[in-house]
Amino acid sequence: MSPSYETDAVGLGRASATIAAAHTRRTGTDKHAFENAKAAAGIALEALNLVAALGENVPYLGAIATALTAFKRVMDEVDACKEGCRAAMKDAEAFENLLYEFQAEWGYVESNGKDALHQAFRDAGNSVLACLYALQSAKVDSQRWRDRLKLVFKRDELQATTRECRLRMKIAKERFSMTVAMDTNRLVHRIHRHLQPVGAVRGPTSTLETSWRRRAAPAMFFGREAEVDQAIDLISHQHPARVAILGSGGIGKTSIALSVLHHPGVLALYGDRRCFVSCEAIASADGLIRALSEATNLNVESDTSAESARHRLLSHLTASEAGVICLDNMETPWNTDMVAIEGLLADLASLPSTALIVTSRVMDTPLIEWSTPALEPIMPFSVKAALQTWDVICKRHDHHAVKLVNAVECVPLAVVLLARLARFEPARDIWRRWEKDHTDLIHLHDVGHRLNNLAVSIELSLRALHDQDAVDILSILSIFPYGLKEDDISRFEDILEHRYSVRRAIATLQRYSLAYIDDHEWYLDVRVVRVLSPIRHHISQ
Numbered sequence: 001m002s003p004s005y006e007t008d009a010v011g012l013g014r015a016s017a018t019i020a021a022a023h024t025r026r027t028g029t030d031k032h033a034f035e036n037a038k039a040a041a042g043i044a045l046e047a048l049n050l051v052a053a054l055g056e057n058v059p060y061l062g063a064i065a066t067a068l069t070a071f072k073r074v075m076d077e078v079d080a081c082k083e084g085c086r087a088a089m090k091d092a093e094a095f096e097n098l099l100y101e102f103q104a105e106w107g108y109v110e111s112n113g114k115d116a117l118h119q120a121f122r123d124a125g126n127s128v129l130a131c132l133y134a135l136q137s138a139k140v141d142s143q144r145w146r147d148r149l150k151l152v153f154k155r156d157e158l159q160a161t162t163r164e165c166r167l168r169m170k171i172a173k174e175r176f177s178m179t180v181a182m183d184t185n186r187l188v189h190r191i192h193r194h195l196q197p198v199g200a201v202r203g204p205t206s207t208l209e210t211s212w213r214r215r216a217a218p219a220m221f222f223g224r225e226a227e228v229d230q231a232i233d234l235i236s237h238q239h240p241a242r243v244a245i246l247g248s249g250g251i252g253k254t255s256i257a258l259s260v261l262h263h264p265g266v267l268a269l270y271g272d273r274r275c276f277v278s279c280e281a282i283a284s285a286d287g288l289i290r291a292l293s294e295a296t297n298l299n300v301e302s303d304t305s306a307e308s309a310r311h312r313l314l315s316h317l318t319a320s321e322a323g324v325i326c327l328d329n330m331e332t333p334w335n336t337d338m339v340a341i342e343g344l345l346a347d348l349a350s351l352p353s354t355a356l357i358v359t360s361r362v363m364d365t366p367l368i369e370w371s372t373p374a375l376e377p378i379m380p381f382s383v384k385a386a387l388q389t390w391d392v393i394c395k396r397h398d399h400h401a402v403k404l405v406n407a408v409e410c411v412p413l414a415v416v417l418l419a420r421l422a423r424f425e426p427a428r429d430i431w432r433r434w435e436k437d438h439t440d441l442i443h444l445h446d447v448g449h450r451l452n453n454l455a456v457s458i459e460l461s462l463r464a465l466h467d468q469d470a471v472d473i474l475s476i477l478s479i480f481p482y483g484l485k486e487d488d489i490s491r492f493e494d495i496l497e498h499r500y501s502v503r504r505a506i507a508t509l510q511r512y513s514l515a516y517i518d519d520h521e522w523y524l525d526v527r528v529v530r531v532l533s534p535i536r537h538h539i540s541q
């Protein structure tokens with residue numbers, strides 16, 4: 001599923017610019033060269049595009065082809081050792097042709113599961129990536145005349161690098177061809193299996209497979225009795241309920257939705273058929289259909305048409321026992337594919353036994369029959385709940401903490417961020433900084449009132465980090481709405497090892513609540529590092 005690919009690509013540009021800017025800072029050449037760094041980040045952009053694609057499980061071929069294009073461009077620019085470059089370019093072209101031929105014949109690999117072929121694609125991608133980085137560190141893409149001049153003198157070194165790149169690509173190409181050959185057998189077998197009736201090929205279903213997918217209940221949850229009670233009341237008395245939880249970023253919508261989903265009353269009604277789908281990375285109705293199918297354990301092959309995927313999902317939900325679906329941040333796909341999303345929501349709302357919970361930061365809602373009385377837009381929690389939250393994070397609060405939670409008008413996310421800061425410095429000092437920085441930062445973020453305080457809290461946390469690497473990594477993490485899985489992080493660590501310690505940066509971000517580990521309840525070994533959506537939005541501004 002690739003709904004986030006395009007938006008991610010835009011974000012990746014920013015991230016690679018960040019990397020390049022950080023690199024420039026570190027080498028001490030020009031402190032204010034952020035804009036220039038953007039131009040120099042071309043290679044990093046391609047490379048990160050590839051990483052994103054590998055991590056997000058989106059089309060591999062496209063990503064590798066993009067990286068190969070970048071590779072060829074770099075080769076084209078190297079004028080210090082024409083011979084070796086021409087040979088490397090020939091190799092790259094042969095590799096690319098091989099990929100295209102493969103795509104023409106076996107397009108199915110684009111969104112398939114985790115098989116040997118995917119591993120081969122990954123390896124091929126990583127090899128191209130490694131070559132790009134090797135060349136980048138030789139500064140072959142640099143526009144600066146000094147760098148280019150140095151290159152002429154570093155001829156030998158560059159020739160060796162190019163030779164090594166050629167070799168790596170050659171090995172990758174051979175390995176890839178071999179895997180394709182081996183996979184052909186498996187493909188034939190798979191086609192054969194597809195032709196069998198569904199029941200004939202499926203093994204026994206495990207209990208995990210019957211359980212719909214959801215996130216765990218929030219670890220901290222204070223106040224909000226009224227909101228939760230009202231939602232539970234609607235869900236218990238108006239079968240099937242359609243509940244919208246609306247409000248600005250960081251106000252606590254997701255926490256409320258998850259608490260409702262895990263409430264004993266909802267558990268008694270729907271058992272394991274309670275699912276939670278984050279729509280943050282979904283850009284279309286088709287994307288939502290596929291995410292919902294996955295979350296409710298419906299196996300829809302990637303080559304199924306959008307229309308029949310939709311039909312299958314609706315039939316599946318109609319045939320299933322009663323269940324509840326929570327669509328978090330529904331405004332994301334709604335903003336990009338409004339008519340289709342409204343149509344899909346209308347279909348979901350017409351299902352006789354599926355309750356619907358939707359969270360959105362947009363106050364307007366799609367025109368479906370919402371259960372009444374609708375919840376009022378979510379407001380900040382009480383000072384009492386804010387201080388309870390503070391106490392869980394910092395053990396105790398003083399009158400400066402009270403001043404701080406009031407200053408941020410008890411917006412839960414802002415409270416959490418400030419409380420995290422207060423673990424490392426006295427609330428009195430944070431209050432002083434708040435007073436001092438607040439006006440500056442308000443000027444910086446010319447946005448609405450309450451959101452302004454949230455933005456200021458985020459900025460205060462970023463400043464308190466004193467760790468540019470962590471900020472850079474945060475900007476990369478913010479690109480991935482679904483977060484990064486363990487193996488994605490290892491890959492990042494490998495790729496960026498010369499510039500960052502990714503894991504250390506992530507640990508720092510976690511300490512300040514700027515990133516968190518998302519434990520999936522239904523699948524215990526999947527741990528994903530994520531950034532809350534308001535922080536992601538702030539960073540991307």
Ligand SMILES: Nc1ncnc2c1ncn2[C@@H]1O[C@H](COP(=O)(O)OP(=O)(O)O)[C@@H](O)[C@H]1O
Nearest residue numbers: 220221222249250251252253254255389412413
């Ligand atoms: N009732 C609550 N008690 C304690 N912390 C909360 C509460 N509601 C939200 N938070 C914290 O505030 C932050 C933002 O909450 P979240 O539910 O993600 O907001 P939204 O979905 O509106 O952006 C999270 O760190 C969450 O843990």
Ligand SMILES: [Mg+2]
Nearest residue numbers: 253254329533
């Ligand atoms: Mg949310």
